[in-house]
Amino acid sequence: MPRLDFPVSVEQTYFRKGFGLRGEIQGALTDDYHSAVVDEVRARGYAVTVGGLTIRLAQEFGFCYGVDRAVEYAYETRTKFPGKRIHLVGEIIHNPHVNAKLADMGIAIIARSTSGDFDFSHVTADDVVILPAFGVTREDFGRLRAIGAVLVDTTCGSVLNVWKRVESYARDGFTAVIHGKYQHEETKATASQVSQHAAGRYLVVRDMAEARLVCDFIERGEGADELRRRFASAASTGFDPARDLERVGIANQTTMLSSESLAIAAEIRRAVTARHGAAALAEHFRSFDTICSATQDRQDAVLRLLKDSVDVVVVVGGYNSSNTNHLAALCAERVPTYHVQDAGCIVPETGTIRHKPVGTQQETAVAGWLAPAARVVGVTAGASTPNNKVGEAISRIFATRGLDLAAALAPGAPVSENRVS
Numbered sequence: 001m002p003r004l005d006f007p008v009s010v011e012q013t014y015f016r017k018g019f020g021l022r023g024e025i026q027g028a029l030t031d032d033y034h035s036a037v038v039d040e041v042r043a044r045g046y047a048v049t050v051g052g053l054t055i056r057l058a059q060e061f062g063f064c065y066g067v068d069r070a071v072e073y074a075y076e077t078r079t080k081f082p083g084k085r086i087h088l089v090g091e092i093i094h095n096p097h098v099n100a101k102l103a104d105m106g107i108a109i110i111a112r113s114t115s116g117d118f119d120f121s122h123v124t125a126d127d128v129v130i131l132p133a134f135g136v137t138r139e140d141f142g143r144l145r146a147i148g149a150v151l152v153d154t155t156c157g158s159v160l161n162v163w164k165r166v167e168s169y170a171r172d173g174f175t176a177v178i179h180g181k182y183q184h185e186e187t188k189a190t191a192s193q194v195s196q197h198a199a200g201r202y203l204v205v206r207d208m209a210e211a212r213l214v215c216d217f218i219e220r221g222e223g224a225d226e227l228r229r230r231f232a233s234a235a236s237t238g239f240d241p242a243r244d245l246e247r248v249g250i251a252n253q254t255t256m257l258s259s260e261s262l263a264i265a266a267e268i269r270r271a272v273t274a275r276h277g278a279a280a281l282a283e284h285f286r287s288f289d290t291i292c293s294a295t296q297d298r299q300d301a302v303l304r305l306l307k308d309s310v311d312v313v314v315v316v317g318g319y320n321s322s323n324t325n326h327l328a329a330l331c332a333e334r335v336p337t338y339h340v341q342d343a344g345c346i347v348p349e350t351g352t353i354r355h356k357p358v359g360t361q362q363e364t365a366v367a368g369w370l371a372p373a374a375r376v377v378g379v380t381a382g383a384s385t386p387n388n389k390v391g392e393a394i395s396r397i398f399a400t401r402g403l404d405l406a407a408a409l410a411p412g413a414p415v416s417e418n419r420v421s
């Protein structure tokens, strides 16, 4: 075969740094997600009062840096490849409004088959595939690379940091104990990172109750069978408590409740210390808080909001959004809380709200949710909720009281109807 003496052009098939088309998509992003109401409420110090009803907005809410980037990158991808079929592995983020917008742009969501795996059978080398903000498993990445499609990877940098941490645990012979939901895309992708090493292991614990089972075994060797049974779907294949809980490294899904993640790490550390002694702790235990700063900021902001004597809180965000569910759980411990998937769940005409009560999986409708005595409503939104849905929710809450926010905020509206707290 003759030697090639000229540079060979290799077509790039993997992108993860954007296409530099922000200027071209900015108008569409503004049309699809911007909210003048939110801008106005922010400008007024995150609180607005109309007709005796005050709405306080958490000072950190809605789209995080990772979601901003992923959504922008998806819009850029449509612009960059106008004639190509574009697929998205699952949902770009957990918000139905955003996913519907992408579908309207001709970006097709790849669903899971009955086996639970993503069905890539109709993806070809001529296609473009967008990987979501929470990433995909190493196995799915390998399957897509084998197909040869162009991959646009929007995995958030904070998720990549967790992957690095978990990979280092596996490399050094520590089992990654991940505080997360094992069915969640991000946690599946994170757990799969241990497969970079032949002896890599993981275990996913959902909450403190599950962490205590792990601690009981570490400390006293109790409950091996229960552990195997309980974590059959949430641990690496062939998980053996005696072998795999000798050395553990703690990580977490980026969107978990920060206080719970820290408490779980402390509990496991305590158990390892009891078992091996403080002097040997470093040989048996590693920990790194991998809650992302955006999740932490939203949880901190909602806790500050709750200090302001709010009567009721409305949390806006996808029912399958982990960080939104945790915001709702934080609020529900203190005040009546309504987690709505979309602003349309608030129906002023009937005075009802459709919401998912904390800890349940089902939406339910409640009439008369905004009691006449309620004077302050707190509002927050998960990291995957666009501002227009937050603004719409605020308007609908006022409308439930028969108050017209747009009229009250209009230039020249009477000050008494437009007080800023």
Ligand code: SF4
Residues within 6 Å of the ligand: 064, 065, 066, 067, 133, 134, 156, 157, 158, 159, 254, 255, 292, 293, 294, 295, 323, 383
């Ligand atoms: S919630 Fe955190 S990890 Fe997830 S996309 Fe946003 S910034 Fe990234």
